[in-house]
Every structure is written in structure tokens, then in C-alpha cells.
Amino acid sequence: MAHIQIQDLNKSFGDTSVLRGIDLSIHEGEFLAILGPSGCGKSTLLRIIAGLETHDSGHVRMGGSIMDGLAPKARDVAVVFQSYALYPHMTVAQNLALPLVMRETTRVQRLPFMGHISSVVKRKRVDIQSAVERAAAQVRIAELLDRKPAQLSGGQRQRVALARALIRKPKLFLLDEPLSNLDATLRASTRTEIVQLQKRLGTTAIYVTHDQTEAMTMADRIAIMIDGRVAQVGTAREIYDRPKDVHAALFVGTPKMNLFDGRIDGGVVRLAKTGMVLAHTADAIDGPIRVGIRPEHVVLKTEFDEGAIPVVETHREFLGSEALIHFGIGGGAPDISGVARLDPDALDKLAPGQTVSACFRPGGLHLFDQSGLRLELSGENLSPAATTALSDKETALDERPIPIIAGI
Amino acid sequence: MNARSPSSLASERPSPAPSAAGVLKAPPHLASTFIGWSFVLPFLVALSMFVLAPTAAVIAISFTDWQLGRDTISFVGLENYRALLTARVPRISAANTIIYALMVTPLSVILGLWLAILIESSPMGRAFFRSACFLPVVSTTVAMAIVWEFLLHPTLGPVNSALLLFGLPAQRFLSDAALVLPTLAFIAIWENAGYTMVLFVAGLKSISAELYDAAAVDGADRPWERFWTVTFPLLGPTMVFVVIIMLLRSFRVFETVATLTGGGPRRASEVMLYTIYQEGFQFFQIGYASAITVVFVAFLLLLTLVNFRLMDRSVHYK
Ligand SMILES: Nc1ncnc2c1ncn2[C@@H]1O[C@H](COP(=O)(O)OP(=O)(O)O)[C@@H](O)[C@H]1O
Ligand SMILES: [Mg+2]
Numbered sequence: 001m002a003h004i005q006i007q008d009l010n011k012s013f014g015d016t017s018v019l020r021g022i023d024l025s026i027h028e029g030e031f032l033a034i035l036g037p038s039g040c041g042k043s044t045l046l047r048i049i050a051g052l053e054t055h056d057s058g059h060v061r062m063g064g065s066i067m068d069g070l071a072p073k074a075r076d077v078a079v080v081f082q083s084y085a086l087y088p089h090m091t092v093a094q095n096l097a098l099p100l101v102m103r104e105t106t107r108v109q110r111l112p113f114m115g116h117i118s119s120v121v122k123r124k125r126v127d128i129q130s131a132v133e134r135a136a137a138q139v140r141i142a143e144l145l146d147r148k149p150a151q152l153s154g155g156q157r158q159r160v161a162l163a164r165a166l167i168r169k170p171k172l173f174l175l176d177e178p179l180s181n182l183d184a185t186l187r188a189s190t191r192t193e194i195v196q197l198q199k200r201l202g203t204t205a206i207y208v209t210h211d212q213t214e215a216m217t218m219a220d221r222i223a224i225m226i227d228g229r230v231a232q233v234g235t236a237r238e239i240y241d242r243p244k245d246v247h248a249a250l251f252v253g254t255p256k257m258n259l260f261d262g263r264i265d266g267g268v269v270r271l272a273k274t275g276m277v278l279a280h281t282a283d284a285i286d287g288p289i290r291v292g293i294r295p296e297h298v299v300l301k302t303e304f305d306e307g308a309i310p311v312v313e314t315h316r317e318f319l320g321s322e323a324l325i326h327f328g329i330g331g332g333a334p335d336i337s338g339v340a341r342l343d344p345d346a347l348d349k350l351a352p353g354q355t356v357s358a359c360f361r362p363g364g365l366h367l368f369d370q371s372g373l374r375l376e377l378s379g380e381n382l383s384p385a386a387t388t389a390l391s392d393k394e395t396a397l398d399e400r401p402i403p404i405i406a407g408i
Numbered sequence: 409m410n411a412r413s414p415s416s417l418a419s420e421r422p423s424p425a426p427s428a429a430g431v432l433k434a435p436p437h438l439a440s441t442f443i444g445w446s447f448v449l450p451f452l453v454a455l456s457m458f459v460l461a462p463t464a465a466v467i468a469i470s471f472t473d474w475q476l477g478r479d480t481i482s483f484v485g486l487e488n489y490r491a492l493l494t495a496r497v498p499r500i501s502a503a504n505t506i507i508y509a510l511m512v513t514p515l516s517v518i519l520g521l522w523l524a525i526l527i528e529s530s531p532m533g534r535a536f537f538r539s540a541c542f543l544p545v546v547s548t549t550v551a552m553a554i555v556w557e558f559l560l561h562p563t564l565g566p567v568n569s570a571l572l573l574f575g576l577p578a579q580r581f582l583s584d585a586a587l588v589l590p591t592l593a594f595i596a597i598w599e600n601a602g603y604t605m606v607l608f609v610a611g612l613k614s615i616s617a618e619l620y621d622a623a624a625v626d627g628a629d630r631p632w633e634r635f636w637t638v639t640f641p642l643l644g645p646t647m648v649f650v651v652i653i654m655l656l657r658s659f660r661v662f663e664t665v666a667t668l669t670g671g672g673p674r675r676a677s678e679v680m681l682y683t684i685y686q687e688g689f690q691f692f693q694i695g696y697a698s699a700i701t702v703v704f705v706a707f708l709l710l711l712t713l714v715n716f717r718l719m720d721r722s723v724h725y726k
Pocket of ligand 2: 042043044176
């Protein structure tokens with residue numbers, strides 16, 4: 001059974017509907033990333049799970065029991081906020097101790113002199129102190145315990161926020177873009193560290209981010225959230241290879257998937273603008289569609305096989321381990337543009353502005369209907385991408401690709 | 409490497425460079441000096457004319473026996489200060505002022521803070537309540553004092569009518585020696601609370617909402633816990649400012665005393681500024697009044713410095 005279950009969750013602020021029927025289940029110990037563009041409602045969802053925000057309808061369950069309406073402290077969750085939200089007037093040690101002090105001591109026991117009067121309080125304080133030291137050691141900030149947050153670097157503050165979250169051993173970690181205030185190098189190393197920490201503790205974690213790299217490298221599964229809805233839930237691989245929705249397809253992958261207007265006429269998939277034939281299908285659905293091809297599934301060649309599409313390079317980018325060629329589709333329809341990912345060595349074989357032929361790798365086509373949902377069709381060139389695509393990363397110009405089927 | 413150094417760039421175009429640099433370099437320097445002074449100068453002139461010069465004059469006069477309207481003036485050394493040490497009225501006045509300030513400052517601060525939190529947490533009508541509380545601050549104190557005089561009138565005032573209605577004895581608020589200072593303090597608190605409230609509202613607005621969220625997750629979610637964990641500590645800098653402003657304001661009390669009590673009854677509401685005013689402009693003892701002023705200002709200066717030191721240390725987040 002799922003550890004966290006979110007069922008048909010709805011939330012609006014006044015007239016703006018922010019969450020529209022969210023369904024999600026998260027397993028015990030899982031690291032789930034919620035990935036979506038800014039403003040899609042990720043933070044709102046996280047805050048509802050934490051109990052910091054109320055929802056209009058639906059349920060949040062943890063370990064089978066309904067959490068709706070419970071205060072945050074009754075839910076046993078810990079949150080790492082984007083701004084870290086450390087108490088500026090407390091030392092690091094006091095910041096870490098606060099969640100334990102608030103939970104494990106009564107109001108009377110918290111009075112300053114109680115440690116001298118009551119041996120119970122004294123023992124509790126010693127316990128809390130050692131818990132603080134353990135938590136600090138886990139994120140390697142033991143030497144910073146006496147400092148105030150203003151005396152720490154961004155990365156150190158981030159660690160303090162993590163330590164404050166894990167000190168209580170909560171049932172669930174909620175992290176809201178915790179790395180967005182760090183520089184690129186630190187972000188990459190902290191990514192790994194957070195994942196290792198989460199795996200070691202075995203605590204379920206929900207990680208909100210708008211950064212696909214973070215989501216793909218850290219999470220066991222990713223929930224793509226677009227416009228208040230969950231567009232797709234799956235592993236990074238599943239989402240990349242078989243996006244269920246055109247928004248998910250465009251949101252994951254850099255550079256973005258090429259997207260062309262197309263149509264199906266009697267089993268033939270064509271580009272809408274030029275009428276070029278891209279694939280054949282036995283499934284009889286006619287009408288306008290959208291055709292997606294990831295840049296690495298586009299193959300550029302210098303020799304023109306029969307039926308290949310002539311394209312003109314408009315711009316090239318060298319990125320070290322790979323190169324990108326931006327092209328316009330030639331032959332009377334230069335307003336269709338796309339991008340291909342190549343081996344950097346292939347750049348030398350291609351003169352800037354040269355007209356070359358474009359094909360795509362078998363199974364590299366993704367078809368979406370007018371509402372943006374993935375069309376699962378069978379037929380020539382439409383076999384699942386995962387089986388053949390990306391089998392080797394080189395997309396050299398001299399490779400033997402499968403030509404696009406001709407027919408202007 | 410083949411990177412071009414600045415010198416090699418310069419050698420390519422030698423002729424215009426030095427003169428251009430020379431012409432360009434001097435004016436910005438001069439201009440920025442000039443602009444800088446043109447900003448500072450008006451302030452310096454005003455400061456010397458309206459603060460430093462009068463202060464120096466007052467200090468100088470305090471060593472003389474000058475009386476308003478008399479042509480002769482002679483240097484008397486510390487005579488005025490010696491007289492001050494033994495005089496009865498300034499001592500009563502100082503004691504009253506301190507008692508008054510000790511009543512007004514904490515209560516104005518607490519009431520203002522309470523109002524600010526109440527108004528900011530109210531779901532609606534915030535702008536209305538803020539303006540309503542701020543009204544006494546923007547009204548003329550003397551005019552308000554006259555309204556209070558009517559309200560507190562021993563026989564005609566609504567306050568006494570209300571007391572009688574509840575079966576309590578009527579009070580002579582402004583002519584009872586035991587009641588007059590607390591009554592004046594009450595009027596000042598009523599006036600100050602709107603001011604401190606506005607300052608605290610600004611302080612409250614600068615507290616990040618995420619801190620309250622963090623506190624709620626950490627288990628501090630009851631109002632009192634939220635207040636002590638987040639609100640109060642983060643209002644620290646505002647608090648320092650408000651306390652000092654309120655202390656100085658209450659030490660400077662004058663209008664209500666002059667309008668309502670004239671220092672009476674039997675000097676029970678005699679305060680520093682009123683004493684200085686009387687000595688100087690009713691008894692024309694300008695030299696003596698200046699000596700009192702110097703001591704008073706020195707005391708306020710010291711108080712402010714000590715306050716900043718003590719309170720700043722406890723709110724510094726570094
Ligand atoms: N307290 C609020 N009142 C009104 N609108 C809000 C509030 N919080 C969030 N919103 C709106 O809800 C939408 C989603 O916000 P958020 O969950 O913060 O997005 P994300 O974290 O994905 O960037 C935004 O359009 C935002 O303006
Ligand atoms: Mg957000």
C-alpha cells in the first residue's frame with residue numbers, strides 16, 4: 001500500500017484554480033520529484049501535504065490515515081524551504097534543537113531555569129544536545145553550531161535547514177526547491193548528497209523543483225505537473241521515452257523535443273505544411289495531429305537518399321560532448337524549424353549553411369492528438385522508441401539511417 | 409599566448425590616448441567632489457545654523473546671569489549649575505518626568521505592538537483600523553488636550569458621568585495630585601500607540617511568512633509560541649527604535665502640561681520642559697534656564713547612547 005496517497009485534490013485561491021484534481025501515490029522510502037514550470041502549483045501542493053495550507057476538496061492520506069485538517073506538527077513531516085527559513089536570532093544549535101524542544105518538552109519545562117530545578121528537564125536537554133550534535137555531524141556542520149545564520153554561506157545554511165528537517169526523524173521530508181539559491185557547482189554536489197542522505201535514512205521524500213536535471217538525477221519517480229494537473233508520473237526514463245502528454249514531452253529534455261504540425265490521412269502520417277510522409281499506420285484515425293521528434297533522433301546526412309527531407313542549417317552550437325544543429329526545412333517551407341543533436345566530430349563534415357538531408361531514427365516519432373495526449377499507434381516508424389533509440393549516442397553524418405518515406 | 413595586452417592596444421593608437429585620458433580623468437574627479445559637496449553642504453549649513461549654533465549659544469548662556477529684557481550680562485561661571493543642585497523645583501520636575509516616561513514608554517510600546525498584531529491578523533478592515541489608530545498622531549496635541557479636558561471635566565465630563573453610572577465616585581483627574589501624572593500619561597499613551605503601531609506594522613510586514621511556516625512545522629504553532637519564536641525576536645530592530653523614540657518623546661512632554669495643568673496641582677505635574685519654559689520665559693531667568701537645558705540634553709544624550717548599546721547587543725543577528 002502506498003505510504004502517501006493524494007486523492008482528487010483541488011485548491012483555488014479566489015477565482016484562480018491552482019490544483020485541479022491531483023492524484024498521486026508515493027511508496028514508503030521513495031524519492032518522488034514534482035517537476036513543473038514555475039507557477040504550476042507545486043509549492044501549493046507541498047504546503048497542503050505539510051498542512052500549511054488548506055485544500056478545497058480531496059484527501060491527503062499518510063500511512064492510511066486521513067490527514068485533512070490536521071496541523072503541521074501533528075503530521076510528522078519536515079519541510080526544507082526554498083529560503084531555508086532559519087531563525088536569524090538563534091544559533092545553528094538552537095535552530096536544530098527547536099523542533100525537539102517544541103515536541104519533547106512542555107511549556108513549563110521550556111522555562112530557562114528549569115534545567116537547574118528538574119532532573120527530568122536536565123536529562124531531556126542533554127538528549128536534545130546530543131541529537132543536535134548527531135544531526136550536525138550527518139550534514140557535516142558540526143563546527144558551525146555556535147554561529148548565527150547570518151554568519152553562514154548559502155551552502156552552509158542549506159545544510160542547517162537539512163539538519164533541522166532530519167533531526168526529528170519525521171515520516172516524510174518535503175523539500176521545496178532547496179537548491180535553487182546555490183551556485184551550479186554546489187548544486188550538483190548537494191544533489192548527490194541529499195539523495196544519499198535520503199536513502200540512508202530511508203525516509204520518504206517529496207522534492208519540488210522546476211529543474212529537470214534535478215528531478216531526473218535525484219528522483220526514483222517524477223511527477224510532471226502542468227497547470228495544476230499531474231501530466232505524468234513515472235521514472236525519468238519512462239517520461240523521456242514515452243511522454244504521455246505534449247507538455248510533459250516539451251518540459252523534459254534539453255533542447256526541447258521538435259514539434260511539428262502533422263495529420264493522418266488514411267493511415268499515412270504526414271507533415272501538415274509540406275505533406276511529407278513520415279510514417280504509416282494501420283490504425284484508422286484521421287485528422288490533425290502533432291508530431292514530436294527528439295533532437296537526438298534526427299539524423300543529418302550529406303548524401304540524399306530517396307525521400308530524405310532537405311534541410312538548411314541556420315545555426316550551430318558546440319557544447320563539448322555534443323553539438324546542436326538548428327535547421328529550417330527547405331523546399332518551399334522554410335518556416336518549419338527544428339534542432340538535431342550530433343556528435344561534435346560531425347560538425348566538421350558539415351559546412352555552415354549547407355543543405356543536407358534529414359531522417360530520423362526508427363521509432364523516434366511521438367504522435368499527439370489535438371488535445372495534447374499521446375497517440376499510441378502501431379505501424380511503420382512508430383514502434384516504441386525505447387527499444388532502438390539511444391542505443392548508441394553517435395548520430396554521425398555518415399551513419400546509415402532509415403530515410404523518411406517520401407511523397408511530397 | 410596571443411591575447412593582446414592593454415599596452416599593446418594602446419601602442420596601436422598612441423596619439424590621442426594620453427590627452428584624451430588627461431581631459432577625461434580630471435573632470436569626473438572634480439565633478440564628483442563638487443556633486444558630493446553640493447549634497448552635503450545644505451545639510452551642514454542647516455545643521456550648524458539650527459542645531460550646533462543654538463546648542464553652543466545655550467551652553468555659553470548657561471555660564472552667564474542673563475535675564476530676558478536686561479541689557480547687562482556677566483559671566484558667572486558655574487553659579488547657575490550650583491543653584492540647580494540645590495533648587496527644589498527642578499528636582500521635583502526631574503522626578504515627575506522620569507515617572508511619566510516610565511509609565512508612557514512601556515505602555516505605548518506594548519499597546520502599539522498589541523494593536524499592530526491584532527490589526528495585521530484581522531481578516532478585513534486593516535486599512536480602516538490602521539488609520540483610526542493613527543488619527544491621534546496626526547492631530548494637534550493641543551487641540552486633543554482640550555477635548556480631553558472636556559472629557560475629564562470633574563462635573564460635566566462624560567468620563568465622570570460614566571463612573572457615576574457604575575456607582576463609582578467621580579474623580580478630579582487633572583486637579584488631584586495623585587491622579588494628574590497618570591492621567592497625562594494615559595493621554596500620551598492614547599496618542600503614542602497609533603505611532604508605535606504603525607512602526608510595528610512595518611516591522612511585522614518585513615518578517616518572512618516562511619519563518620512562521622517553519623515554526624508551525626517545528627511545532628510552534630500556538631499564538632503565544634509563534635510570538636516568542638518568531639514575531640518578537642524578529643521585531644528586535646524595530647523594538648530598539650520604537651523604545652528610544654518613545655523615551656525621547658515622553659521626556660519631551662510639554663503641550664498637555666501647558667494646556668491642561670500648568671504643572672499643578674502643587675507641582676504634581678511639573679515636568680522638565682515646563683520648568684525650563686517657566687524659568688526662561690515667565691521668570692526671564694535665561695541663564696538659569698539654559699543651565700537646566702544643558703543638563704537635560706546631556707541626560708537624554710546619555711540615555712540614548714546607553715539604550716542603543718544595551719538593546720543593539722541583544723538584537724544583533726551576527
Ligand atoms: N496565498 C496565495 N494567494 C493567492 N494566490 C496564490 C497563493 N499562493 C499561490 N498562489 C498562486 O497559485 C499559483 C501556484 O503557485 P505555487 O504553488 O507557488 O507555484 P509553484 O511553486 O509551482 O511555482 C500561482 O499562480 C500563485 O500566484
Ligand atoms: Mg514554488
